[in-house]
Amino acid sequence: MRRALIIFSIVLALLLGLALVWGRGPRELHPPTEVSVLQDHAGEMGIAQASSAQTATAYRTLHANRMSFGFCRYPLWVRIPLEQAPATGKWVLEVSAPWMDRIDLYLPKPSGGWLRESTGLSQPLADNRQGVFALKAPADTPRAGYAYLRLQSLLSLNTELRIWNETDFEINNATDTFFYGLLYGIIGGMVLLNLMILITTRDQAYFWYVAYLISILFHQTCLQGQILFLPTFVWHLAPAISLTLASMVLFFGAGFCRSFLNLRKNAPFAGYLVNGFQVIALILLGMSLGGMIWWGTWLAHSLALLGPIIGIYAGIVVLYRGFRPARFYLAAWIVLLLGSMAWGAWSMGVEFLVPLPRSLLTIAATLESVLLSIALADRVALMQRERKALAQRERRYRQLSTVDELTGLYNARYFKSKMASEINHAHTMGQPLGLVILDVDDFKRFNDSFGHAEGDRVLAELGRLMRDSVRPLDSPCRYGGDEFAILLPGADSLEVSKICQRIRHALAQCLFLPEGDSREMVTASLGTAQLHQDDDAESLLKRADAALYQAKHRGKNQIVESQAPETEALPA
Numbered sequence: 428m429r430r431a432l433i434i435f436s437i438v439l440a441l442l443l444g445l446a447l448v449w450g451r452g453p454r455e456l457h458p459p460t461e462v463s464v465l466q467d468h469a470g471e472m473g474i475a476q477a478s479s480a481q482t483a484t485a486y487r488t489l490h491a492n493r494m495s496f497g498f499c500r501y502p503l504w505v506r507i508p509l510e511q512a513p514a515t516g517k518w519v520l521e522v523s524a525p526w527m528d529r530i531d532l533y534l535p536k537p538s539g540g541w542l543r544e545s546t547g548l549s550q551p552l553a554d555n556r557q558g559v560f561a562l563k564a565p566a567d568t569p570r571a572g573y574a575y576l577r578l579q580s581l582l583s584l585n586t587e588l589r590i591w592n593e594t595d596f597e598i599n600n601a602t603d604t605f606f607y608g609l610l611y612g613i614i615g616g617m618v619l620l621n622l623m624i625l626i627t628t629r630d631q632a633y634f635w636y637v638a639y640l641i642s643i644l645f646h647q648t649c650l651q652g653q654i655l656f657l658p659t660f661v662w663h664l665a666p667a668i669s670l671t672l673a674s675m676v677l678f679f680g681a682g683f684c685r686s687f688l689n690l691r692k693n694a695p696f697a698g699y700l701v702n703g704f705q706v707i708a709l710i711l712l713g714m715s716l717g718g719m720i721w722w723g724t725w726l727a728h729s730l731a732l733l734g735p736i737i738g739i740y741a742g743i744v745v746l747y748r749g750f751r752p753a754r755f756y757l758a759a760w761i762v763l764l765l766g767s768m769a770w771g772a773w774s775m776g777v778e779f780l781v782p783l784p785r786s787l788l789t790i791a792a793t794l795e796s797v798l799l800s801i802a803l804a805d806r807v808a809l810m811q812r813e814r815k816a817l818a819q820r821e822r823r824y825r826q827l828s829t830v831d832e833l834t835g836l837y838n839a840r841y842f843k844s845k846m847a848s849e850i851n852h853a854h855t856m857g858q859p860l861g862l863v864i865l866d867v868d869d870f871k872r873f874n875d876s877f878g879h880a881e882g883d884r885v886l887a888e889l890g891r892l893m894r895d896s897v898r899p900l901d902s903p904c905r906y907g908g909d910e911f912a913i914l915l916p917g918a919d920s921l922e923v924s925k926i927c928q929r930i931r932h933a934l935a936q937c938l939f940l941p942e943g944d945s946r947e948m949v950t951a952s953l954g955t956a957q958l959h960q961d962d963d964a965e966s967l968l969k970r971a972d973a974a975l976y977q978a979k980h981r982g983k984n985q986i987v988e989s990q991a992p993e994t995e996a997l998p999a
Contacts, residue, residue, distance in 0.1 A: 462588065463488045463506040470502055474533045474541055477504045477575050496584040498725065502529075503584055505576040509535075509569060512590050518568075519596040520576070522546075522560040524586035525652030526666060531577040532562040535569050542568075547579075548666070551659035559603075559652050561596065582666060582724050606786065607651055610793045614644050617796045621803065628807075635683035636803060640796055642679050646672035647789045666724070670715035673727040677734055678708035683799075684738045687756060687806065688745045697741035704730070704737055735764035752805040759798035766791025831905040833883055834890025842904035842912055846964050849902075849916050853958050860958035861915035861923035864971040865893075865930070868950045868983040870909040877941035882909075885949050888937060896929040912971075920957055920988060927953045927986045935984075950984035957989075 463486035465477070476482055486506050496503060512518050522530050529547040536542050544562040546552045564574075578584060591599065618640045625633035648654050649669035655662065681704045684690070690698030707730060714723035738760040746753035766788045829841040837845070846862075853860040867873075867885065874882040886909065893903040897913060906912040915923055931951060939947045954975030956967055970989035978987040 460492065460511065461488060461490050461508060462492070462494070464494060465504040465506070466496070466499070467502040467504060472502070472504065474543075474575060474577075477506075477577070478533070478541075478573070492589065493587045494585065498582065498721070499584040500581070500721075501584075502577055502579040505578065505588070507574045507576060507588070507590075509572055509574055512564070512568070512570060512574075513592040514570065515566070517566045517593050518564050519591045519593060520562045520564065520574075521589040521591065521596065522562070522576075522578070522586050523589065523652070524578075524580070525559060525649070525655055526582045526669070527560060527578060527580045527586065529577070529579040530560050530562065532564075533575040533577070534564055535572050535574070537567055537569060548662045551662045559600075559655070563593075581720060607653065607789065610786070610789050611644060611647070613793050614640055614647075614796045617800045618644070621800060624803075624807075630807075632683065632686040632803065632806070635679055635686050636799060639676065639679035639683050642672055642675040643792050643796070646676050647792060651786065651789055666720045667715055667718070670720060670723045670727060671712060673731070674708050674712035674715060677711065677727075677730050678705055680734060680738070681705045681708065684741055687802070688741055688750065688753065690741060690745075693748055693750060694741055694744040697737070697744055700737050701741065704734060731767045732764075735760045735767060739764065752802050752809055755798050755802035755805055759795040759802060762791050762798065763795040831890070834886055834893075834905050836890045836893060836911070837902055837904040839904065839906055842902070842906055842914070843964075845902050845904075845914055846968075849914050850958060850962070850964055850967065853916065854960075858917050859919045860967075861913075861918040861920070862956050862958070862967055862971045863913040863915065863923060863927055864906070864954045864968075864975045865911040865913070865951050866953075866975055866979070867909040868952055868979075870949075873947070873949065877947070881939070881941040885939060888939075889934060889949075889951070892933045892937070893930055896933060897926055901926070920955070923955050923957070924986065924988070927955060931984070931986065952978035952983050953986045954978055955986065955988045 465482070465486045467477075472482075486504075494503075494505075507520075520532055527547050528549045530545065532544040534542040534544070542565070544564075546560050546562060568574075576588075578586065589599075618637055621633050621640070622637050624630070625637055646669065649665060649672060654665050654668065681701045685698055685701045688694065688697075690701060707726075711723055711726050711730065714720075714726065739757060742753045742757040742760060746757065769787055829837055831838045849860055852858075867889065870882065870885070873885065886905075889911070890903075890905065893911065893913070897903050898915070898918075900916055901918075902914040904912045904914070913926070915926065918926070931953065934949060934951055937949065939949060941947055952975060954971050954973070954977065956971035956974060958967055962970075974987045974989040978985050981987065
């Protein structure tokens with residue numbers, strides 16, 4: 428996780444550094460520092476009336492190149508002092524509002540009258556392909572008096588004006604293209620990375636995340652003007668496209684929230700809120716497809732503020748209940764909320780003391796995409812840790828169900844199951860199989876004399892000796908109280924005898940001190956049998972038991988091999 432934080436810090440530093448460099452470029456050479464505005468409530472004012480002496484006093488002066496009038500259906504007239512334009516040569520007026528329907532620039536001609544330049548979504552210029560609306564003024568445009576700009580929008584009447592000479596405009600346009608290309612490249616990289624993980628894991632959370640990022644990527648191209656790179660005949664569809672993409676962003680974002688946080692289990696009430704939010708997002712989609720763009724945009728801005736708040740609430744609830752990946756999830760939604768609040772407030776006509784960059788929402792979306800990717804990685808790591816812990820518990824439970832706790836050997840249940848499978852395997856492959864039954868000599872007397880605790884020490888030590896003496900593929904088991912069994916796949920009589928001798932000699936060298944200075948030796952008797960063609964588990968065990976009985980009868984502390992039946996043993 429430290430690596431993820433380092434990556435996020437690098438991305439953040441890169442974006443901030445580029446933003447600073449971007450702000451110090453030629454973009455600030457000719458911003459109009461003073462404009463005057465007038466709202467045409469009747470919508471019938473022409474250039475003659477807008478530029479008349481009687482109307483001049485109605486204008487309100489703004490000492491800024493940014494203006495925000497919120498959702499206003501009335502045209503706005505902007506009066507721009509021409510002395511703010513470059514002193515010589517052609518110049519360009521940039522209108523940074525790619526959602527503007529109609530833009531008309533009226534320039535005074537040297538010979539009198541007005542030169543009109545027009546653009547906008549509903550009246551695009553064929554050569555206007557910069558991703559912003561740009562109106563070009565001839566070199567002989569007077570540098571005294573005023574130019575008049577008429578703005579009209581179905582959506583928010585907010586924009587930023589910039590005046591450039593042609594060279595600076597092209598440089599700034601290339602810089603903007605690079606900067607937004609970097610932002611979109613980061614989001615696209617997150618899409619491709621997590622799409623690969625989606626294909627590999629089929630995790631539902633990754634599906635919602637990838638769909639969410641793709642929707643954000645295309646929606647940002649509408650908000651920031653890259654949609655204007657499309658052919659001009661689709662420009663009039665831009666508001667509907669933007670609103671449709673906004674509804675998809677909200678829908679998929681809510682789906683990601685529900686899936687990532689597992690709200691049905693971790694926060695049911697938050698889950699109901701998210702489900703309701705998704706329903707409203709679908710209603711918004713219907714409004715965009717039904718042409719209700721103005722009301723739909725109002726709803727979209729409201730949901731853009733409400734959505735992150737619901738997401739943050741859900742994240743806090745789930746984090747409080749111990750889901751640690753919600754940390755990065757919360758950070759992501761807080762970043763997006765700040766960007767959405769700034770963008771939404773400006774779109775609704777709220778002015779800020781400090782002008783916020785037009786790219787703020789895109790920067791916030793980019794940082795959110797990285798943070799959510801880190802959150803997903805943290806979630807996957809948590810799931811892997813939980814699966815590993817579960818697997819360890821399952822192995823432990825299996826071990827407890829098949830291993831004798833005192834001796835560390837397999838128990839009788841495992842012995843019976845393993846014996847059946849080894850016999851089947853030996854018969855199928857035609858390989859030998861040896862069986863050893865071991866019993867501690869006079870163990871009852873030892874227990875009666877020194878107690879069960881000392882007897883348990885003997886059994887535990889014998890278990891250790893047996894584990895050290897057998898081969899890796901052998902299965903030493905505690906078959907009863909002081910009775911043990913060993914399955915030896917692939918071992919002929921000679922190999923079985925060697926292993927038995929190792930166990931018997933190792934036990935004979937052990938001295939037990941049950942009463943301080945008292946030294947006691949413990950011995951064992953062993954009976955062995957080889958699997959034959961007609962043997963099953965019962966007959967093989969019976970012959971090994973009979974051999975053990977003979978070892979006891981002959982004086983104990985010895986190894987006896989069972990007598991072969993009339994059928995031949997399986998070949999070694």
